[in-house]
Amino acid sequence: MAPPRVGGGSAGGDFTVIPLRFSNRSRASRHLFVKLHRVRDTADQSRPRDRTLFVLNLPPYISQECVHRLFSQCGPVASVELQEKPGPSNKSETPKSKFFPGRSVQGFRVAYVVFRSPAGVKAAVSSKPREPWVLSTNEHPVETGLQKWIQDYSSSIIDAGELQTEIDQFMKQHDQKVAELEALEEAEDGVPDEDGWVKVTRKGRRPGIPRTEAGNLRLIQREKRKRAQKELLNFYSWQHRETKREHIALLRKKFEEDKQKIALLRAERKFKPF
Template identity: 70%
Template sequence: MAPRGVGVGGAESAGFSEIPVRFADRSPVSRRLLVKPHRAREPAAARPQNRTLFVLNVPPYCTQESLLRLFSQCGAVASVELQDRPGPGTKPEAKKSKFFSRKPAEGFQVAYVVFKKPAGMMSALKVQEPWVLSPKEHPIRTGLQKWIQEYSSGIVDPEALQSDIDEFMKQHDKRVAELEAVAEAEDGVPDEEGWVKVTRKGRRPGVPRTEAHSLQAIQREKRKRAQKELLNFYSWQRKDAKREHIAQLRKKFEEDKQRIAVMRAERKFKPY
């Protein structure tokens, strides 16, 4: 099957090389992995352009382990990234729980294979012999076996899950206790403006406010009062200007009505 945006006949014109792959040794049908050196306008450090191979048309049942095993035949592989579509790499999110995994892929994927040496990438571009994705030594589960495996992995042991929850809550309580300890250490200590933080546990005795802090607080209150008076004055000025503008519009409207009435009265029938 051809990848989205690249036809089978246009693979070579797009700069891709083809690697034939079969699912098993006895599979009569083979697919084509389309590969080419990875090129990007803004290369990422995790994908060096002289060692990264861009792979299209990866079947949904193909895993990172199987791709690592296949491309390791060409040279030592540093990493393999599987994505739903081409794009910049995203940092894998840390798994919050070992009991739940991400949703499996539903369609064909793309991959970025990073070799440890450039020779490995060049060797992969010259592969002609078909590769087997699911050999006897490393079978890929499909069909009924895959469904049974997914169902079995979805059954969670309640005791193990409870143990994992207890450990998570233990770490959470530890972090909360550390934050509360930091808040208590800062409680009662005035900041640079002389204000003392008050928490729900009540105000605690702290450093007494100095005369300089008191003067700063008085000046701050004066500025707030002056700003409030100025804001009220501007509000009254805007209302007065708006009222005057409306009166001018009404006066102009009456004058226009009178002028139109005079023009209608002076209109006469003149056939010649």
């Protein structure tokens, strides 16, 4: 009896259906859809043409270790790559810090399983298991539900001491690199190049040298002093403007009072030549 197959995908060919059960106690099962991954000649070489298996309908709680363990039944697995949707490889650099992991993929996923030999792919696409594959076993349990939430929450708590140690180590390495770069720049000053030209720079005008942590702190303190001095100057300017406004208002009031006095004197005089 041939394994069940589903009509073709975008790259051509049919999918082989592999039933998958979460555990031995589960009654319901889902299905994985697998087929040989066909790539163009210009595609990523990390997915060899005859050794890569394309897998669809992977549940959200599955991990690379689970996929590796499941398909190791078909043959030795070289690598597993989980993605949110089909497409070119999006492998990124290894996270530089365990405190800032990359964004985790949510929802159902796809996988690219690379076997050590083409026989592994052939075994997977021609497999016809009598019983569904089991994802979570006693030897390799898969956490879901409340246990997974607790595990994720516990792993999200950052130890302040470890984080500070890692930051200090990073800044130490950074300052060391900056010091080496500054020493290299100073050593090159006044030294002619291959054509006999000498690079002439002004003191304090060397471009491209990043500041050290101590230099950044000095710069921040200097900016704070400038900002405080500017605020003080602005305060005195504002006070000066307010004094001028009050003086002008007083002069206008006095001018109006003098006008009223003159009008009163004109009304009271007895001799009126005009």
